[in-house]
Amino acid sequence: MRRWYTDAHFVLPLSPLPVPSSPSAMAEQKPLMEVCKGINGLDKVVLRDARGSSAEVYLFGGQVMSWRNYHREEMLFVSSKAIFKPPKAIRGGIPICFPQFSSHGSLEQHGFARNKLWTIDTDPPPLPSNSLIKAFVDLILKPTEDDLKHWPHSYEFRLRVALGPGGDLMLTSRIRNTNVDGKPFTFTFAYHTYFSVSDISEVRVEGLETLDYFDNLKEKERFTEQGDAITFESEVDKVYLSAPTKIAIIDHEKKRTFVLHKDGLPDAVVWNPWDRKAKAIPDLGDDEYKRMLCVEAAAIEKPITLKPGEEWKGRLEISAVASSYCSGQLDPQKVLQG
Ligand code: TA6
Numbered sequence: 001m002r003r004w005y006t007d008a009h010f011v012l013p014l015s016p017l018p019v020p021s022s023p024s025a026m027a028e029q030k031p032l033m034e035v036c037k038g039i040n041g042l043d044k045v046v047l048r049d050a051r052g053s054s055a056e057v058y059l060f061g062g063q064v065m066s067w068r069n070y071h072r073e074e075m076l077f078v079s080s081k082a083i084f085k086p087p088k089a090i091r092g093g094i095p096i097c098f099p100q101f102s103s104h105g106s107l108e109q110h111g112f113a114r115n116k117l118w119t120i121d122t123d124p125p126p127l128p129s130n131s132l133i134k135a136f137v138d139l140i141l142k143p144t145e146d147d148l149k150h151w152p153h154s155y156e157f158r159l160r161v162a163l164g165p166g167g168d169l170m171l172t173s174r175i176r177n178t179n180v181d182g183k184p185f186t187f188t189f190a191y192h193t194y195f196s197v198s199d200i201s202e203v204r205v206e207g208l209e210t211l212d213y214f215d216n217l218k219e220k221e222r223f224t225e226q227g228d229a230i231t232f233e234s235e236v237d238k239v240y241l242s243a244p245t246k247i248a249i250i251d252h253e254k255k256r257t258f259v260l261h262k263d264g265l266p267d268a269v270v271w272n273p274w275d276r277k278a279k280a281i282p283d284l285g286d287d288e289y290k291r292m293l294c295v296e297a298a299a300i301e302k303p304i305t306l307k308p309g310e311e312w313k314g315r316l317e318i319s320a321v322a323s324s325y326c327s328g329q330l331d332p333q334k335v336l337q338g
Contacts, residue, residue: 030048031048032047032048032049032134032135033045033046033047033048033135033136033137034046034048035120038056038058038065038084039084040084040085042058042059042060042084042086043058043059043060044056044057044058044059044065045057045059045120045137045139045161047135047136047137047161047162047163048135048163049134049135049163049165049167050134051070051167052070052071052072053067053068053069053070053163053167054066054067054068054072054163055067055068055135055161055163055169057137057139057161058084058090058093059117059118059119059120059139060084060086060090060116060117060118061089061090061095061096061113061114061115061116061118062096062113062114062116062118062139062141062157062159063089063090063093063094063095063096063114064076064093064094064161064169064171065078065090065092065093066078066093067169067318069167069320070167074196075169075195075196075258075318075320076092076093076094076193076194076195076196077092077093077194077195077196077197077288077291077292077293078090078091078092078093078194079091079092079283079284079285079288079292080285080288081282081283081284081285081288082283083283086115086117087115087116088115088283089110089114089115090114091194091281091283091284092194092292093193093194094171094191094192094193094194095110095114095192096113096114096159096173096189096190096191096192097110097111097113097114097188097189097190097191097192097296097298098111098112098113098157098173098175098187098189099111099112099113099151099153099155099185099187099188099189100187100188101188101189101190101269101298101300102188102216102300106150107150107151110190110192111187112147112150112151113141113157114192116141116147118139118140118141118159119139119140119141120137120138120139120140121138121139121140121158122138124138124140124158124160125158125174127160127172127174132164132165133162133163133164133165133170135162135163136160136161136162136163136170137160137161137162138158138159138160139158139159139160139161140156140157140158140159141156141157141159142154142155142156142157142178143155153177153179153183153185154177154178154179154180155175155176155177155178155185156174156175156176156178157173157174157175157176158173158174158175158176159171159172159173159174160172160174164317164319166319167319167320168317168318168319169317169318169319170315170316170317170318171191171315171316171317172313172314172315173189173191173312173313173314173315174311174312174313175187175189175306175311175312175313175314176306176309176310176311176312177306177307177308177309177310177311178308178309179308180308181308182308183308184305184306184307184308185305185306186303186304186305186306187303187304187306188298188299188300188303188304189265189298189299189300189304189314190265190269190296190297190298190299190300191265191296191297191298191314191316192269192294192296193260193294193295193296193297193316193318194292194293194294195249195258195292195293195294195295196291196292197249197251197254197291197292197293198251198252198253198254198291199253199290199291200232200272200289200290200291200292200293201231201232201233201290202251202252202253203231203232203249203250203251203252203293204229204230204231204249204250204252205229205230205247205248205249205250205270205293205295206229206247206248206250207243207244207246207247207248208225208230208240208243208247208268208270209225209227209228209229209230210224210225211224211225211240211241211242211243212224212225212240212241212242213225213238213239213240213241214238214239214241214301215237215238216237216238216239217235217236217237220239225240230270232272232274232293234274235272235273235274235276235277236270236271236272236274237269237270237271237273238269238270238271239267239268239269239298239300239301240267240268240269240270241266241267241301242266242267242301243262243266243267243268245261245262245263246259246260246261247259247260247262247268247295248260249293249295250323251323255322255323256320256321256322256323257320257321257322257323258295258318258319258320259318259319259320259321260295260297260316260317260318261315261316261317261318261319262297262314262315262316262317263313263314263315263316264299264312264313264314264315265297265298265299265314265315265316266299266301266302267297267298267299267300267301268295268296268297268298269294269295269296269298269300270293270294270295270296271293271294271296272289272292272293272294273289274289275287275289277289297314297316299314
């Protein structure tokens with residue numbers, strides 16, 4: 001069943017649009033935001049902008065599962081073996097890690113936000129409005145009575161997913177402590193973004209050079225990055241600390257650079273499972289490690305503590321730009337300084 005939102009909050013097609021000349025042209029004019037059924041009948045929200053880029057967010061997990069550019073090319077990786085069956089988290093897109101990144105204590109690995117059903121927030125507190133942003137959706141997650149038994153804190157987690165005027169993908173998380181018992185709570189967080197790449201051995205990451213990192217493959221020991229860029233010849237699982245606001249992922253073969261702009265998220269996780277680990281992950285194809293790379297804007301080293309009434313905001317904006325890096329024309333530092 002298809003529900004198109006027409007109230008002021010969910011603006012329909014960009015205006016003014018040329019008046020469609022025929023029913024078929026009208027049919028082609030799709031709404032900016034649409035709720036419909038996705039894989040296995042799971043509810044999803046489709047965002048479109050007038051120039052053809054799009055994004056899809058599943059209410060299960062509040063998880064962005066697709067982000068396509070004007071040429072309808074898919075920018076995110078979703079495993080061919082992903083299981084779209086709650087409560088198992090879906091392998092791919094942008095899983096939300098909250099209230100913890102990684103696994104410690106009684107909570108599940110990467111927390112529960114990606115295993116829960118979110119709802120559309122039809123009355124969100126206003127965000128600074130950017131009139132150029134027309135295609136967006138506000139989701140909200142709040143604990144049920146049962147959830148409170150597992151994590152005894154009340155919160156409101158609002159997630160806005162938007163398409164920027166240039167087709168960029170923009171995620172804004174706002175987490176508020178709504179405890180009535182006066183108790184603060186502490187959390188760590190990550191946008192666990194799976195980027196689609198042509199061939200992991202043709203990819204380099206710029207912006208994390210000289211940083212300290214925790215190496216998850218060496219008992220989370222702390223090291224300092226020595227390389228002048230990160231390239232991939234084996235499994236990598238590192239949490240880079242106090243990373244810059246801009247990080248570039250350069251895909252030589254596709255001549256495409258993803259540029260991440262992050263705010264409120266000091267750290268960055270870089271993960272590729274490589275062959276042996278990929279074979280051990282049931283919902284990941286044995287060879288799919290070659291076509292994916294996780295670079296995750298995160299807050300891990302310094303957990304965030306909120307007192308009742310306090311709100312934290314973490315923003316991620318991702319753009320995909322053509323890069324003729326291999327011809328030497330693109331200076332990655334310029335991309336990062338731009
Ligand atoms: O972000 C890197 C990481 O923490 C890896 O250690 C690996 O566990 C990955 O997340 C995937 O975790 P998941 O729980 O989604 O299988």
